[in-house]
Amino acid sequence: MNGGAGRPPFCGGEAVQWRRKDLLGLEPLEREEIELILDTAESTREVFGREIKKFPTLRGRTVVNLFYEPSTRTRSSFELAGKWMSADVINISPSGSSVQKGESLLDTVRTLTALGADAVVMRHSQAGAAEFVARHTRAAVINAGDGAHEHPTQALLDLFTLRRRRGSLDRLKVLIVGDIAHSRVARSNLWGMSKFGAEVTLCGPPTLLPPGIEGFVPGVRVTTDLDDALPGAEVVMVLRLQRERQQKGLLPSLAEYSREYGLNRERLRRCPPDVIVMHPGPANLGVEISEEVASDPRSVISDQVTNGVAVRMALLYLLLGRDTDGTAA
Ligand code: CP
Numbered sequence: 001m002n003g004g005a006g007r008p009p010f011c012g013g014e015a016v017q018w019r020r021k022d023l024l025g026l027e028p029l030e031r032e033e034i035e036l037i038l039d040t041a042e043s044t045r046e047v048f049g050r051e052i053k054k055f056p057t058l059r060g061r062t063v064v065n066l067f068y069e070p071s072t073r074t075r076s077s078f079e080l081a082g083k084w085m086s087a088d089v090i091n092i093s094p095s096g097s098s099v100q101k102g103e104s105l106l107d108t109v110r111t112l113t114a115l116g117a118d119a120v121v122m123r124h125s126q127a128g129a130a131e132f133v134a135r136h137t138r139a140a141v142i143n144a145g146d147g148a149h150e151h152p153t154q155a156l157l158d159l160f161t162l163r164r165r166r167g168s169l170d171r172l173k174v175l176i177v178g179d180i181a182h183s184r185v186a187r188s189n190l191w192g193m194s195k196f197g198a199e200v201t202l203c204g205p206p207t208l209l210p211p212g213i214e215g216f217v218p219g220v221r222v223t224t225d226l227d228d229a230l231p232g233a234e235v236v237m238v239l240r241l242q243r244e245r246q247q248k249g250l251l252p253s254l255a256e257y258s259r260e261y262g263l264n265r266e267r268l269r270r271c272p273p274d275v276i277v278m279h280p281g282p283a284n285l286g287v288e289i290s291e292e293v294a295s296d297p298r299s300v301i302s303d304q305v306t307n308g309v310a311v312r313m314a315l316l317y318l319l320l321g322r323d324t325d326g327t328a329a
Helices: 031-049 073-084 105-114 129-134 152-166 184-194 226-232 254-261 301-320
Strands: 062-067 088-092 119-124 140-146 173-177 199-203 220-223 235-238 276-278
Touching: 031 152, 031 301, 062 073, 062 105, 073 088, 073 119, 073 140, 073 301, 105 119, 105 129, 119 129, 119 301, 129 140, 140 152, 140 301, 152 184, 152 276, 152 301, 173 184, 173 226, 184 199, 199 226, 220 226, 276 301
Parallel strands: 062 088, 062 119, 119 140, 173 199, 173 235, 199 220, 235 276
Antiparallel strands: none
């Protein structure tokens, strides 16, 4: 069936196993919970092939995208995910809302709760903001990035993309390169990958490697020598240089950073031939990754974006797609 009104493919009994109100990070999740999300996303992906993608699973539910920082991928994919499942989706950003008049985060959340929000997808510059909000609303809260703390849905879509490409997540050899200090993507991936026994190497200039990061999860190695680390990597995840979060003086110049840590065609030759190249986006092309590497067949950057919708549909379904007695809708 290729219509929109049919039973969605992920309407099985899996929601009965999902017991969390919120998704605030990957740190507290068990491996089995991550697998449940990825398996559900595998089912949601079937919708991509349909001519009409809309179906009624979340009809009558309200999802609020509350973004205090800019976003293209995360916000749009949550909006699509909600709309394809027939939820009402509202987008709120500081400009154009009462945040500009000085309304506090707490009052904003109380207002959204009073308006009947069932889920709040939230991005904020402060670590812990999503957890704070979750304590003050009955709505499900999904952390869409809080400071340098976690970006769990990005890591879930990264894991989903890797599992689809490689067949398994077990014992991955991953090299994460770049601005580790400011990266919530790196932290969420470290939590997620560690639950599958990954060997993760973090690489960057000393000023962008936070002290003690090697003890963050078991099996983490740290190096400042990218050329030395590339040959052993099954996966190279390049991070965006987060200039908006950096203090002045952390890097001599962008040109020097690119020379030492940019992934270019020459460096790609040092990797195993079937290496998987990832970047969460948005990429500073020509700085941390060259345009030709970003568009190389070994790059899965476009897949990451597409898979973001599947993973976010799965999460909204698991968090909201239940009747009030907890059974699958
Ligand atoms: N990867 C990511 O979070 O991208 P956006 O900032 O565009 O949402």
